[in-house]
Amino acid sequence: MASLVFLVIGVLIFWRLWGTSHELLGLLTSFIFITIALTGITGVFEGESVSPNPFLQVAFTISSISFFVLFPCLAAFLLTFPNGRFAPRWSWLFILLWLGQFAFFIVADTGIFGSASYSLLAGVVLVTWGSTLSIQVYRYARVYTYSERQQTKWLVFGLTLGLLLTAGSTIIGNLLPQLSRPDSPYQLLMNNLGGLIIFLPLSLSIGIALLRYRLWNIDIIINRTLVYGTLTVVLTAVYVGLIIGLQALLRGVISQDNGVAIVISTLAIAALFQPLRSRIQKIIDRRFYRRKYDAARTLAAFSATLRDEVNLDQLREELVVAVQETMQPSHVSLWLRPTEPDRGQQENWISTPAAHTKEGIL
Known part of the structure; x- marks a missing residue:
């Protein structure tokens, strides 16, 4: 499902940006999206016979060839987004770092570095992504216009949301071992729709940044995400704490401590929602806005x-x-x-200079 989303958005970006001033950036972005989509599609059918299906044969061929140029294209996209230009001009040299990272991945798979592979891998990734991020920070502060800053915010918003969803799904699986069972509904959901949930924000945010960023104010979306995300975490913690505390207090008083604790906790959350939301909104506005x-x-x-x-x-x-x-x-x-004078004052003002003029002539 996630591969189909990438494929549709990639084709849409290519179609809408072809023939515009951002044609090269649109071509680059659509190539990355379509390559990721074909890689996902071929990964599903890997190991199966594809001879009866010519589409899968073409997908396997394109995926295997385009994967080798995916890293430099991804580097060019991150270094030129959102205006399609290298600024500073020498920033194209950072593509060489991405080529070196790709070569290191291939060499590291052979096991030549032994136990030091993970340390070297962390160093290479840190240098490559850190240098690219530094270029984007410089461009955001010194080069970008207001519209380009809004487009960059869309990209950062989608990437951050995808990383948070990935971290959240991992934390939930570790905190609640019963959800990690293969037959649990959560595990079935993540196996079928996990990729879509995680990668959908990133793909949609890039599509919106390139095509429709003027229709939605990203600052308002980020503000609301911070407010309601923080509010959800706080209310969840309060709700769980109230249930645990009330169950411990009511266990020796009444027999139906569980139902009463849930009702009281729900009423408390309903009463706290609006004042807590207003308080969090003020804190976030004061801190970030x-x-x-x-x-x-x-x-x-x-x-x-x-x-x-x-x-x-x-x-x-x-x-x-x-x-x-x-x-x-x-x-x-x-x-x-x-203020305009009234009619009588205006007539007096006009007639007085005339009288003086007459007296001067006489």
Whole structure:
């Protein structure tokens, strides 16, 4: 299933970006996606007879050939995403590190390094991925525009979510051994849909970053993910702790301690949900979105001043300060349109200069 998702998204990226300014990046991305998809498809039928099926024969051939160029293509994708250009220009040299990593994988499989293979493997992977990450950090801080930063956030969001899902599934399997049994529903789910659940966020995030990143604000999605992810973990811990504690307290009081503990814990979670969500939202805004948090506080203070202030000059100063603190422009100027005089004052103002002119002529 995960291979089919990669195949569909790869074809879609190739179709939508062909003939645009991001044509090379789209071709590179679609090649990586289709290669991963074909590798997964051929892995399912590995060891079986494929002669009756010409599609599988072609898939096996393309997969075996394209796998050797997958690593340099992946390096080029990570070094040029999302604008398809190498910046700095010499950053293409890091592709050589990926070729060296691929060569090391092949040599290490022969067992020539012995017990030191794992240490050397960790060092090679750390140098390769660390150098690529450093280039992306430099590009994000010095090269990218606002739109390109949003696209990069989509990629990081999908990659992080995939890693968290992988770590979560591993931790759950180790903490609850009964779920690791081959006949358990959890194990059956992971065997059938585990790859789709783990790789779907990454493939979708890359597709959205290249095709539809303007339709969704990634900052809001990241913010909500942090808030509700933290809220889920905290409420789960509170719920389990309440059940264990209440069962221990009610065991000697009433006989049906389990049902009562579950009911009380559920009511407590329902009562804690909204205030805890608001508290976590404020903490995350203050910690990760400081500018947004300060701007909201400044606007709230200005709204309170606007309701009470009657002095126009003081209100003008407060407005300028609010704009400076929220938007932080390089320069702020405020122009107030003067009030128009009434009809009688305007006629007096026009007639007075005429009288003076007449007196001067006389």
